[in-house]
Each structure stands twice: as structure tokens, then as C-alpha cells.
Amino acid sequence: MNTAVIPALTDHLIGEGIQGLYVCGTTGEGMSLSTEERKTVAEAYVDACGGRAPVIVQVGHNSLAEAKRLAEHAGEIGADLISATCPSYFKLDDVVAIVECMAEVAGGCPDIPFYYYHIPALTGSSIDLVTFLQLASERISNLAGLKYTDTKLYEFQECLELDGGRFDVVWGCDEMLLGALATGANAAIGSTYNVAAPLYTKLISAFLAADLSEARRLQSLSVKMIRMLNQFPFHAAMKAVLGIKGFDLGRCRLPQGGLTLDQTQTLQSELQTMGFFQWAGSMGTKHER
Numbered sequence: 001m002n003t004a005v006i007p008a009l010t011d012h013l014i015g016e017g018i019q020g021l022y023v024c025g026t027t028g029e030g031m032s033l034s035t036e037e038r039k040t041v042a043e044a045y046v047d048a049c050g051g052r053a054p055v056i057v058q059v060g061h062n063s064l065a066e067a068k069r070l071a072e073h074a075g076e077i078g079a080d081l082i083s084a085t086c087p088s089y090f091k092l093d094d095v096v097a098i099v100e101c102m103a104e105v106a107g108g109c110p111d112i113p114f115y116y117y118h119i120p121a122l123t124g125s126s127i128d129l130v131t132f133l134q135l136a137s138e139r140i141s142n143l144a145g146l147k148y149t150d151t152k153l154y155e156f157q158e159c160l161e162l163d164g165g166r167f168d169v170v171w172g173c174d175e176m177l178l179g180a181l182a183t184g185a186n187a188a189i190g191s192t193y194n195v196a197a198p199l200y201t202k203l204i205s206a207f208l209a210a211d212l213s214e215a216r217r218l219q220s221l222s223v224k225m226i227r228m229l230n231q232f233p234f235h236a237a238m239k240a241v242l243g244i245k246g247f248d249l250g251r252c253r254l255p256q257g258g259l260t261l262d263q264t265q266t267l268q269s270e271l272q273t274m275g276f277f278q279w280a281g282s283m284g285t286k287h288e289r
């Protein structure tokens, strides 16, 4: 874990127009870190950010007691928002049970807004989110919304529109951002904003200017980039791209592991061929570990 690079990465992302940081989520491998490490990472981002953008700390854990402690800690260090996945070793398909679990976790820090992190591909919990929001809003006083990492645009729209639009529903599938914008999205959180934020800010501007052919062209670049990253274990490839860009976060923790040097070189030359280094934003200054 290389926390020394966090200030530079934070400055870089904010400089590229990122408007918030989601910490210890999927890309940050929160689930592969120890509780102490998660606390250290959360603190490092809150410090580095210094109030320039909201920091959301992901506290999900198979042990709800541990998740609750992480939520308490996030509140203590001045995080702006908390978020959590549901437990996923024992798979849950019962909305009521997930609401109960999330009430436990969100109760660890009832003063700051809570977002349920819906990512069924990884948790195995494909619950109905409209029902979740309806039930959870009665049980979780600080429920603010969802991080919605699925591809069901119709369900995303229903969640956005529920109860006069009272929930903040944040889109999580980077390769479908344009579809989400058309459906009403006003925020997104995802892996590839770490490596290509300017591509997406341009896409959003094109959409807002009703230049759909330009927005589609930019989304298509994102789809191609993600397809390229997916030839390799995705998150290992993300870390490699961050390393190429000058942010040496090291390899992914096991069970994911890192790319070999050969794989990193292949990835770099393929990204170069597709023009990634022109359209995906600036490079950082090399920060050695």
C-alpha cells in the first residue's frame, strides 16, 4: 500500500475536474485491505482533499460490526459521506435483510449521508432497488441514495424519480454513462474516471450541449478503452495504467495480483495506438515508492 502517492493523485484528479472521491471501493480494493489499512487510506484521502471535494468512504464488510466501526471512523476523521456494499459471503436476495444490514452500518455514523453501494456482479445481491429505497427510507434516517453499478437503465430511472426525486442515485457503469445521462443521471462514480476523467467531462459537456454525435464518439472511446483493459484482469490493468501515468499505487493485492512487465508493455503500446494518451488527460509527475 503506497499512501505517499495519495496527495499527488488527489491533486491530479481534482485538477482534471473530478468533483468527489469514493475511497476504498472496488477500484481501491477496500475489501482486500485490513481494517487498519482502510482507516489509514480513508484518512489520507480526507487529508489530501482538504475540503476541496466531498470524500465518500466505502465501509462495507462481511462483518457488520466491523463495517459499523469503519463508518464511525469515517465520521470521526471528517469524511463527508459513507457508503457500503451488503455482506456477500452469505448471499442475500431478501430486500428486508439488506435493509436491516445497511441500517446497522449506517447507524455507525447517523450524522452523515449514507449511500447503499449496489454492485450485484460482485455481491451477488440483485435486489429490487425501488423496494430497497422505499423500505430503507423508513429505517435509515441518513439514507441519501445509491451508488448504482448495474446496467438496468429503467430501474436507475425509477430510483431517480422515486418520491419526487428525493434520492441521489449515482451511476456506476462507466461504459454506459451517456445512456445514464439521457435517463437523468447527474452524478457518476467509477473506476475509469481515475485514468480518463477529461474524456468523460468532455462527454458530459457534449451531452449538455445536445451534441449527441460527439457524446457518442467519446463514449465509444471509453467502451474501446474498457474492452482493452478487460483483456487483462481489469483492476490489475487499472493499477498498471495509473503507474504508467505516474501514480505508482503498486500491484493489486491478492487475490487479484498485478500485470507482468510484458503485459504492462503490451497494454501501454495498445493504449498508445488508440490515442489514449492524447484524449485521456494529463500524466502525473513520477512518484517513486
Ligand code: MN9
Residues within 6 Å of the ligand: 026, 027, 119, 121, 122, 149, 172, 173, 174, 175, 189, 190, 191, 192, 226
Ligand atoms: O463501480 C466499477 N465497477 C467495477 C464501479 O469495477 C466492477 C465500474 O466503474 C467499472 O469498473 C467500469 C468498467 O467496467 O464501468
